[in-house]
Amino acid sequence: MTATLLHLALSLSLSSCGAPPGPAPVLEVDSRLAAQSSLFERGVRAAGEGVWVASGFGLANSILLEAPGGVVIVDTMSGRRQAEAVLAAFRETTGLPSPEKPVRAIILTHHHSDHVFGGGVFVESALESAVESAVENAGGTSPVAAPPVYAHATTSQEIDRVVNALSDALYLRSMRMFGQFLPAASVANAGIGPTLDYEPSDLTLARPTHVVEERLDISVAGLDLTLVHAPGESSDQLFVWLPKSKTLLAGDNIYRAFPNLYTIRGTAYRDVRQWVASLDTMRDLGAEVLVPSHTSPVAGKEAIAELLTAYRDAIQYIHDQTVRGINRGATAEELVAEIQLPPHLADHPWLAETYGTVAWSVRAIFDGYLGWFDGRGAHLDPLSAEDRSLRLSAALEDGRPLAEQAKSALASGDVRWAAELADHWLRLKPKSKAARETLAAALEEQGKVHPSANGRHYLLSQAAEIRGELKIPPTPRTEVSDEFVDSLAIGPFMEALPVRLKAEKALDRDTVVHFHFPDVEEHYTIHLRHGVAEVRHRAPAKADLSITVDAKIWKRIAFGKRSPIAAVASGELKTGGGLFAVVGFLNLFER
Ligand SMILES: [Zn+2]
Structure with missing residues (x-):
């Protein structure tokens, strides 16, 4: 159903009651969420020398940086009303922006609406200052230019995508997610800010005029800034670094709450590995002040x-x-x-x-x-939602045990329903031969008539696996030729190690391991830190365990073509920590 149809359906179902619905009931707020509210007191606070944060005016913060000859505004709130309140509060607390120190640049950390749609207010403020000073100094004849707006190269198109292609779906889901239409007393806060408080009539965009690809060093009115592309909460995320005061403006890649690696209002995949890499880039800066665009x-x-x-x-x-x-x-x-x-x-x-x-x-x-397929054959071509509702209703009325109904469905040729029921049955009774046979038969029947070769083979293979007639061997790494293994780069081998970590066995470990690969002259550090293996492509300052081995040998060890013990015995793998330390380390990873 399109969002427009959904709106129509909703309004029809509401109007069928004769009167608009009463207000939604006020519901108690979870204490942990309620405690978050203390972070969002409305006001402007100093975060460091010349760094001012306005928070509590909307979902996001707006940040004012004082430069010798003006101010820089980082993030602009979600609409005119919020931005005007922030601008007034900045002036009241700091006296800025002022005619002597007007807005000289705007930086958008990313395209999300809580950061970009109040932009026009700050541009207008800069233009007013420019007109005033032009009138004073030159009789109003000099041209007046708007301040530059910096953002990542893709931010403009990301804004357009949200405004156009997906607007109906994202609007409806956002309104639910932010509780925009709930009674105020039911909404303690929005998790990372007091409230979204989105008003479509209030949007005023300062479109980016200067783009950042990977990194841009600028000086604005005497203030040095570095803008760095740091994909994370969005793919166009930037952070801002003030090298002189060691101040890091992190955008939305960190705030005081578990990160939205996925947002339920709907989003394409947020590449969480890149998010981690962006946080590592930030860690390397050694910041002394951290100012996120949400929370404190x-x-x-x-x-x-x-x-x-x-x-x-x-x-x-x-x-x-x-x-x-x-x-x-x-x-x-x-x-x-x-x-x-x-x-x-x-x-x-x-x-x-x-x-x-x-x-x-x-x-x-x-x-x-x-993607969407979880790998279980019963979920490959499921029943339509309506068909499932009908069968579920009939099954509950029927009242016979799950096993009986699964067998009946199979016998009557209702193979998708039989597969679904047998899948539940087998999960509850993993040792039941009858459950296995029913599921296998239901998948096989679907496979036999499946129009897609892919679908047919998947279902027939899985049916045979469930019956124990087929066992697909593990990835045949050892059969790969030495020549092929030699042709692979070492980097991806090191980067793939962390996803094999048996975290439960490494929760109490805090160990730094230095890998040196002399044949390719590369160094890697693996910091095993309480269930996480951080890999860096560099030598550590200090290691608990050092391993020196040619990349060529290590790749063979990783492919199971060579035993690490044999490599130590032959002197191909040298270690400062002894054989047991190396084997103990390797045993923390899945083979
Ligand atoms: Zn945000």
């Missing part, structure tokens, strides 16, 4: 380093353990039930699930890599 700033080099590390570890943990489960053949449903953050991350004050959740993230990562 943080000061102190050590506190910021700890925070960025915990945040990136949480994201990597969920990513790696989901991919590990995917390789084992688990479904998204099974992984959601299984994967939780380890306690030190779950209890971290910046990782409470008051915005994103672990469960949604696991599903998004599964879907991002493998």
Whole structure:
């Protein structure tokens, strides 16, 4: 159903009652979510020398940077009303922007509506200052130019996509997600800000005029800034770095809540590995002030380093353990039930699930890599929603046990329903031969008449596997020729290690391992940190374990073509930590 039809259906169902619905009831708010509200007190606060943050005026923060000859505004709120309130509050607290120090540039950290749709207000403020000074200084004859608006090269088209192609679906789902139409008393806050408070009549965009590809160093009115592309919460995300004051404006790649690795209002896959890489780029800066575009700033080099590390570890943990489960053949449903953050991350004050959740993230990562099909034949060509509702209703009325109804469905040729019921049956009774046979037969019947060769083969293979007639061997890595293995680069081998980590065995480990590959003269660091393996393409400052081995040999070890013990015995693999340390380390990873 299109969103327009849905609107129509909703309004018809409402009008059929004769009167508009009464207000939705006020419902109690979860205490953890309620506690978040203290972060969103409305006001302008100093975050560091010449850095001012307006928060509590809308979902996002707007940030004012004072330069010797003007101000820079980073993020512009979601509409005119919010932006005007922020501008007035900046003036009241700081006296800025002023005729002497007007807005000299605007930076949009990304395209989301809570950051871009108040932009016009700051442009107008700059133009007014320019007109005033032109009148004073030159009798009003000099040309007046709008300030430059910096954003990533794709931000403009991302804004257009949201405004046009997907607007109906995203609007409806956003309004639900932000509780825009709930009674105010039911809405404690929006998780990362007080409220979205979106008003379509109020949008005023300052379209980007200057784009950033990967990195751009600029000086605005005497203030040096570096803008860095840092894909994460969105693919066009930027962070802003002030090298002199070591201040990091992180955009939406970190805020005081578990990150929205997936947003339920609907989004394309957010590449969480890139998100982690972006956080690592930020960690390397050694920031002394961190100003996110939502929730509160943080000061102190050590506190910021700890925070960025915990945040990136949480994201990597969920990513790696989901991919590990995917390789084992688990479904998204099974992984959601299984994967939780380890306690030190779950209890971290910046990782409470008051915005994103672990469960949604696991599903998004599964879907991002493998798409909608979970791998179980019963879910390949499921019944239509209506057919399933009809059969479910009939089955509940029928009242016979699941097993009986699965067998009956198969006998009557209702093979999709039989597969669905038998799939549940087998999950509940994994040792039941009858459940196996019923599911296998239902899949086989579907496979035999499937028009797609892919569908046919998948279903017939899985039916035979379920019956125990077929066992597909594990990926035949050892059969790959040495010549082929030699032709592969070492980097991807190292980058693939973390998704094989048996996290549950590494929760109490904090170990730095240095890999040196002399034949290609490359160094890697693997920091095993409480259930997460961070891989960096560089030598560590200090290692607990060092391994020197030619990349050529290591790749063969990784392919199972060579035993690490034999490599140590032959002197091909040298280690400062002894054979047991190397084997102990390797045993923390799936083969
Ligand atoms: Zn935002």
